[in-house]
Amino acid sequence: MSHSAEPLPMTARRSGPLTGEAKVPGDKSISHRALILGALAVGETRITGLLEGQDVLDTAAAMRAFGAQVERLGEGEWRVTGVGVGGFAEPQGVIDCGNSGTGVRLIMGAMATTAISATFTGDASLCGRPMGRVTDPLELFGAQVTAREGKRLPLTIQGAADPLPVRYKTPVASAQIKSAVLLAGLNAPGETVVIESEPTRDHTERMLAGFGASIRTETTDEGQVITLQGRPELKPQPVAVPRDPSSAAFPVAAALIVPGSEIRVPGVSRNPTRDGLYVTLLEMGADIRFENQREEGGEPVADLVVRHGPLKGVTVPPERAASMIDEFPILSVIACFAEGTTVMQGVHELRVKESDRIEAMATGLVANGASVETTPDTMTVHGKGGLTGGATCATHLDHRIAMSFLVAGLASQQPVTVDDGGPIATSFPDFLPLMRGLGARID
Numbered sequence: 410m411s412h413s414a415e416p417l418p419m420t421a422r423r424s425g426p427l428t429g430e431a432k433v434p435g436d437k438s439i440s441h442r443a444l445i446l447g448a449l450a451v452g453e454t455r456i457t458g459l460l461e462g463q464d465v466l467d468t469a470a471a472m473r474a475f476g477a478q479v480e481r482l483g484e485g486e487w488r489v490t491g492v493g494v495g496g497f498a499e500p501q502g503v504i505d506c507g508n509s510g511t512g513v514r515l516i517m518g519a520m521a522t523t524a525i526s527a528t529f530t531g532d533a534s535l536c537g538r539p540m541g542r543v544t545d546p547l548e549l550f551g552a553q554v555t556a557r558e559g560k561r562l563p564l565t566i567q568g569a570a571d572p573l574p575v576r577y578k579t580p581v582a583s584a585q586i587k588s589a590v591l592l593a594g595l596n597a598p599g600e601t602v603v604i605e606s607e608p609t610r611d612h613t614e615r616m617l618a619g620f621g622a623s624i625r626t627e628t629t630d631e632g633q634v635i636t637l638q639g640r641p642e643l644k645p646q647p648v649a650v651p652r653d654p655s656s657a658a659f660p661v662a663a664a665l666i667v668p669g670s671e672i673r674v675p676g677v678s679r680n681p682t683r684d685g686l687y688v689t690l691l692e693m694g695a696d697i698r699f700e701n702q703r704e705e706g707g708e709p710v711a712d713l714v715v716r717h718g719p720l721k722g723v724t725v726p727p728e729r730a731a732s733m734i735d736e737f738p739i740l741s742v743i744a745c746f747a748e749g750t751t752v753m754q755g756v757h758e759l760r761v762k763e764s765d766r767i768e769a770m771a772t773g774l775v776a777n778g779a780s781v782e783t784t785p786d787t788m789t790v791h792g793k794g795g796l797t798g799g800a801t802c803a804t805h806l807d808h809r810i811a812m813s814f815l816v817a818g819l820a821s822q823q824p825v826t827v828d829d830g831g832p833i834a835t836s837f838p839d840f841l842p843l844m845r846g847l848g849a850r851i852d
């Protein structure tokens with residue numbers, strides 16, 4: 410839902426050693442997909458560990474609006490009774506996806522090849538984000554899109570009555586575009602093919618295979634070629650959602666920069682398409698151990714043990730960007746506490762997230778005493794082993810910007826304030842109690 414709630418300022422102060430266990434919430438990407446595929450399966454899908462953040466709750470509400478039964482049975486435990494591929498009903502009202510790019514883009518894909526019409530909207534942040542990257546390929550299936558100038562929300566899609574399968578090369582590395590096309594391809598006859606030059610998170614492919622779709626990925630000279638056979642009957646599967654590596658990044662970063670810290674973060678997904686931050690941190694010399702590596706719910710997971718220690722600057726190559734796309738804000742904070750220069754390359758996509766994350770981080774970090782340079786596609790931080798702090802940072806309705814600056818405040822000389830911590834509830838509703846439980850001073 411789009412909120413017009415009062416801003417919720419929050420302040421983080423220099424803290425003593427962080428210790429204990431950080432049970433971060435379920436993976437946001439997998440949670441959205443579990444609800445959507447559950448709604449497209451025939452029968453009952455049981456989900457455990459679902460992230461109950463606002464982004465995912467908005468997707469749950471949308472699935473109800475399209476005719477699925479979606480019930481909360483207990484904490485993180487949900488039941489979805491699906492309507493089958495092509496079985497979505499026309500929703501009565503506007504579909505409000507709040508702050509969630511993943512929610513709106515995947516749902517637009519899922520309905521675009523069914524002969525129904527739906528209007529989508531979101532909050533001020535989401536209404537500023539580009540949607541043409543998804544509606545353009547959906548038009549190739551035969552869907553009709555009515556959008557205002559610049560292809561932004563609110564927009565209306567009339568789904569194709571007689572969809573054609575599509576072969577589509579994604580113009581930017583984006584799992585949301587890939588997933589929207591694959592979900593649309595579910596109700597098109599024949600083979601839908603997506604080609605991506607850089608691999609992106611593969612949760613949609615894994616889950617589609619788990620629900621019985623015929624889908625294969627081949628690596629060719631063009632990149633990754635993903636081929637889906639249309640019109641499968643999706644069979645419900647139990648989905649155990651692993652803990653979110655993008656949320657884990659915040660307590661992990663806090664433990665790395667607050668002297669004397671040692672924390673444990675259990676059951677975090679180590680899917681290689683999401684692992685770039687952890688690869689980078691090891692290169693920076695971070696003391697992180699991966700214990701009990703195992704498979705849970707079709708995803709590799711591990712328990713992380715993280716200790717404070719010295720860090721050095723590194724260069725993050727552009728080909729790693731997709732595997733850590735949501736982690737650059739917090740990496741830019743960690744880089745301030747390292748010695749030496751960290752260069753983040755190939756990060757232009759950060760400019761079209763919930764906010765322009767390059768601009769938001771650079772402005773707030775510089776106000777707190779950092780030395781940062783940016784270009785359209787790079788961000789460079791000259792690490793000085795710490796931050797002075799003392800400034801208030803604008804979060805621009807962006808949960809990751811809010812959490813990044815609060816983590817920075819835990820190790821800065823002076824407190825760091827964010828103008829609005831409200832959006833944290835979109836992805837990490839228990840961020841404050843979890844961080845306080847480790848010893849963080851945030852109020």
Ligand SMILES: O=C(O)C1=C[C@@H](OP(=O)(O)O)[C@@H](O)[C@H](O)C1
Nearest residue numbers: 438511582583584585586734735
């Ligand atoms: O598919 C997904 O679940 C996501 C894909 C990424 O977006 P893009 O596909 O726009 O890169 C990421 O930033 C977002 O938080 C979640």
Ligand SMILES: C=C(OP(=O)(O)O)C(=O)O
Nearest residue numbers: 508509510511512735762
């Ligand atoms: C970019 C993000 O999410 P979305 O695109 O789903 O809004 C994020 O969670 O960092």
